[in-house]
Amino acid sequence: MLINLYGNQINKLPVKGFQDLINLRFLMLGQNQISSVKPDMFTGMRNLSDLDLPLNSLIALPSNAFKPLIALKVLDLALNHIERISLKGFVGLTELLFLNLDNNSLKSISAGAFKPLASLEMLVLDNNLLSTLTSATLEGLSNLQELYLRNNELERLPQDLFRHTPKLSQLALSGNRLKNMDGNIFTQLSGLKEVYLHDNPWTCDCNINGLVRWVSQTKANLSPLESLRCVGPTEYRNKSLSSLKDQNLRCRA
Numbered sequence: 001m002l003i004n005l006y007g008n009q010i011n012k013l014p015v016k017g018f019q020d021l022i023n024l025r026f027l028m029l030g031q032n033q034i035s036s037v038k039p040d041m042f043t044g045m046r047n048l049s050d051l052d053l054p055l056n057s058l059i060a061l062p063s064n065a066f067k068p069l070i071a072l073k074v075l076d077l078a079l080n081h082i083e084r085i086s087l088k089g090f091v092g093l094t095e096l097l098f099l100n101l102d103n104n105s106l107k108s109i110s111a112g113a114f115k116p117l118a119s120l121e122m123l124v125l126d127n128n129l130l131s132t133l134t135s136a137t138l139e140g141l142s143n144l145q146e147l148y149l150r151n152n153e154l155e156r157l158p159q160d161l162f163r164h165t166p167k168l169s170q171l172a173l174s175g176n177r178l179k180n181m182d183g184n185i186f187t188q189l190s191g192l193k194e195v196y197l198h199d200n201p202w203t204c205d206c207n208i209n210g211l212v213r214w215v216s217q218t219k220a221n222l223s224p225l226e227s228l229r230c231v232g233p234t235e236y237r238n239k240s241l242s243s244l245k246d247q248n249l250r251c252r253a
Contacts, residue, residue: 019044067092115140183214216245
């Protein structure tokens, strides 16, 4: 069963409004004016597999917001105004495969917020305001295969960021503020196939030697490879990282 309420002027979901629809599989609530979600709004929806809430007015995801949705596979929260996610915001979503948080206002993510999402395969965090990630940001995402972090404000990544995501095959980090990166950050990602690192202000000095080596050795597709270029220092400006593989880049004293 599918209910499509897309493009109305709904600003609030009724408490237990869907509880008798036990066979409901798809609920489309995009392009409305919904500003909050609470667990009692989803009471009884134990068979729902797809919840679409893009283009609404959500600002936060409170604790246990989606807890009744034990069979949910797809959760689309793109194009809202979400600034924060409670540590327990995704509790109960153990079957979720796809989470879309594209185009929100996230500046940070609580360590462990994704921990309940043991089945998640794809996480989209493009076009937010993320400036930092911690070693625990991806905790619990042992089944994650695709991670999209394009067009954020990331300046650096912790060395062990991906220790919780051994199955990652696609990684998009383009359009951030990354200046350097240790190539060893990818050591545990033996199945990596696609990596997007372009449109970052790479500073080609001693701090990027590890990444240059990794770029020259990896079997992953670095698309587009020629767009992976230095912005400085002057002698390396606009040179591609792949052309620096035989150089031992140094830092100025």
